Amino acid sequence: MRFIDRVRIQVRAGDGGDGAVAWRREAHVPKGGPAGGDGGDGGDVVLVADAQLATLLDLKYRQHHHAPSGRPGGGAGKNGRGGETLEVHVPLGTAVYYEGEATGHGERPPWLDDETPDETPEGISVEPDGEGMDNVWIVDGEEVEAPGQAGEPAEAEADPERVELIELGAPAEVVAIGETISGGAQRRHMRRGTGRSRRREEPRSYERGDLICDLDADGERLTIARGGRGGRGNVHFRSSTNRAPDRAEAGTEGEGMWLRLELKLLADVGIVGYPNVGKSTLISAISRARPEIGAYPFTTLVPQLGVVSLPGDTYERTMVVADVPGLVDGASEGRGLGHEFLRHLERTRVLLHLLAPDPTPGRELLRDLDALEGELRRYGPMFEGRPRVVALNKIDTTEGQELIKATRRALRKRNIPLFPISAVTGEGTDALLEALWRRLQLADRARGT
Template identity: 40%
Template sequence: MQFIDLAEIEVVAGKGGDGIVAFRREKYVPAGGPAGGNGGKGGSVILTAAERLQTLLDFKYSRIFKAEDGKRGGPSNRTGAMGSDRLIEVPCGTTVYDAETQEIIGDLVTDGQTLLVAEGGKGGLGNKYFLSNRNRAPEYALPGLEGETRRLRLELKLLAEVGIIGLPNAGKSTLIAALSSARPKIADYPFTTLVPNLGVVRKPTGDGTVFADIPGLIAGASEGIGLGHEFLRHIERTRLLLHLIDVTANDPIADYQTIQQELTAYGRGLNKRPQIIAFNKIDAVDEEILALLTEEFLKLTTAKILKISAVTHTGLDELLAEVWTVLDKTKPLAID
């Protein structure tokens, strides 16, 4: 499945139906009078969150969504039928922006949540509405009003509780594959992961927690360098960051500082999010090196430091136990 997390669409609400001019023409009713009905309201465009969707791929091929127009009024004071609303399904975690003003219109987070994005036009008034003592036989009616038209930008932010971060080749994809049933593409070169991978990890209670393997960040990511903003936004909603450090790298401390600087530069409170630091690939280095690294990291952070090997599954039980402990102490994030 192709992962698409940004899309721009146009939504067009239905036009209201026209009011009509009509008069009563009934037997034994000598003075008929106006009887033109009002037009029906145009359909609105409504977005609805669907848990089964994981991507905005559908909007790559369909970009204009129109609701049905209202029907014109009828004789005998009959109001025209309302136009049908257009319902558009989007993945949970979709933020909706006005593409012209950049204003946030709404945030669709929970399954079934809806958001009205374009109001249908009002139906026009029939000539009966204009009956008065001065005008007993009005011969005019009003047309229906146009519905709203808007350009929207849809931005999908993954709804994962745990975000796995780190430089390319830190072992994030290997870890999420070891912890869950996710099967991401894994290879021994940078930027193997070009899309976020999601995996559900079961708690001892049986509940599932979503982990997100966020593609490798690099220096300057907060300024859009590399994959930059394409993926930093996906950790905005995570409650916990699992920072993976490749202990076989040339300078693990510099790697750690690079990611921390990017989180701070990006803002939105990411640098204050609870973190667990996991030294990965410990099967490939000596204990003495691990001890020295631990000593140096304790000078830089108060975060919990664990030692694991995603390949051999060493230390993963201890890692998950710490993740559950931190999540139990962390309140769910308020969605802006």
């Protein structure tokens, strides 16, 4: 299964149904009065955090999510059915960012507006305004030239009643008939000023790039787009001075917006290190995670999670460890796999710096450690004060054994303990895991949890 941790989607709540203009028609009841029902409310769009999901893969191939609209009101006081709520499930740790307002179907995504449009290639001429394709109207299933088109007389004029219905947003089948279910009065007196431009509530104000919400608890719900309110039928406009109101309200428009979803893994410990220091080997040795392992850099291309179990006297102790792709110099600026995966370390509570001997010229263990700390510092302030643990891997090799004493002596001057380990043989891993567990307990106490 592909690991997708960033997608852009469009969400649109349903529009509210129009209220109806109708009259009570009953035997022996003269002048029955208004009986137009209300339109149904549009359906909301709700994001739901789901612990069963591990990637945003499903949303990558389904970009548009539209909730159903409310049905229009009917006669005899019948209210239209409301649109059902549309639930969009996302993995735990999904951050929701605002990208722009979605105003209609088939519109250009807002982030494409930042791109410079391509220039017209040589040899292709663009016709000036007024030339080229003619405007064509479809009336009663036949093509008719648009009236008033420059240079040509109009062959036919569109029915004014149909044009009025189109302006009111009537469905295609209603336009074809030329009449609404409630008669001409509903068409003539539908409130235009309070129609599609009015929403159920004052729309929320976001700037592009604003963080709307972090969904990090299983079952957490966020109503991201509210459905439009159904219009009131003419029964609501009856008064002592107007016993036969012939007007109704149009339903309001549902909210719509473009979103950017970013998945940030939820883990207790994040393994940080250069490529090919044995991060994948370590997580496969201490957990049941089975990442790809190879003797070449950047074997790991997607984050891996592993659950580590430690024995306890009264209960089993567990922690989640994350292995992210190796960092390189300049990762905070996007080099290598860069900040695409640095953000997966943001939610970790403890960082494990994994060092290992490397034959590359200019590579030294302490220089590697300082470079990793520098990349984390440049990426953002969220890593300041976070507990660190330093481990030296590959002590099963001659090069690793030779580096233990010198590295431990240098780190002792910085008050940093060193844990020599071998991910291949398992030597030293038990002591390392206990040290990580103690750091997690100290972090919980510091937060008061």
